[in-house]
Amino acid sequence: MNYTGExxxxxEQVFNDGDDVVVCPECGAPHHRECYKKNGNCAAAALHGSGTKWKRMNAPEPRVISGELTICPVCRTANKTGNQRCVKCGNPLVSEEPKNTPEGSEEFSPFTQTAEFLGIDPEEDIGGATVRELSQFVDSNTIYYIPLFKRFKELGSKLSLNLLCFVFPPIYFANRRMWGWAMITAVIMVLLAIPAAISYMINESMRQGFSFLTAGLTSFIYDNRQLLNNIIEVCNIGNLVTRLSMCLFCNYMYMRFAVRNLKKLKQRTRRTVLSQETVAAAGGLRPLNSLLILLIMGAMAYAALFGTALLLEVCFNLSRMSV
Incomplete structure (x- = not known):
C-alpha cells in the first residue's frame, strides 16, 4: 500500500517515498513506525469501536495510457486496460458508484486491501517474499500462517505449535508439498517402529503357530525379550522427540520452504511480480499427497521389516558358525 502524500x-508529517509506514489493523490509520512505537498504540484510537475507518485525503483515479494500459494510482504499476484490480497491490482499477452516499463523503478503507491479510501490509517483505505472495502460496488457513510468519520475522523466533504435524508429520509435510521432509520423517518413523513390529510378529507367530523367523532365532529373541523391550522404549522416546521437534519447528520450516520456492519462481520466470495463478500452482494443499505418503510408508515398512528379519537371520547364523 502506497501512502506517499498522506x-x-x-x-502529521507527510509520508515520502521509502518511509516505513505502519497501518493500524483496526481503523487503518497510517503511522511512521517510530511514531507508532513512541505512542504505544494507534493515535486514532477514537475511531476504534465506532466502525469508522481512516479516510485518505486524496483518492486518485486510475490513469489510462494509449487505451491499452492503466496506471494504478496506489503503486504506479501498469496494468492491462480492463483489469478489475492491480496485478501488484490489488487496488481496484474500476471505480464503483457510491450507493446512497452524499457526494464527497466516500471514505477510503485500507481493509479493501488488508482485510484478507489481517491488517498486515500485503507488500511487506518477509525474508524475500511479500505477505501477498505468501498468502497466495499458503492458500488455505492463511489466518493461521501469515501472523506466524510475521512473528518469525519480527522476533526472530522459530518456535510455534502445529498439532497436525505432531500427530503425523509425514502427512502434514506431504500435504504441504514438502516432499523432502515428508520422506525424512517417514523413514525415521518407519525405522523406529521396526523393533516393536518384530516383537509383535514373534508373539503372534508363537501364539498362532506360524513361522516368522526360524525357530532358533525366535527362541534367541524371546530369551532376550527384556533387551528388545528396552530397545522398543528407546525407539518410542525417539519417535516422541521427532514428533515434538516437527510440531515446534514445522511452521518455520514451511515459511522457509514457501519463501525459497517463491524466489525460485521469480528467477525462473524472470519476473519481480508473480501472478496469483503461478503462485497458487506452486503452493497450496495437495490432499492426494497424504494418501501417496501412506502408500510409500506402507512399502517402506514392509521392506524394512522383512529386510531386518533377513539381516537378523544372517547375523544369527554367522554367530552360530563362529562358536
Missing part, C-alpha cells in the same frame, strides 16, 4: 496521524 499524513501520519500522530506527527
Amino acid at each position: 499524513k501520519c496521524v500522530l506527527c
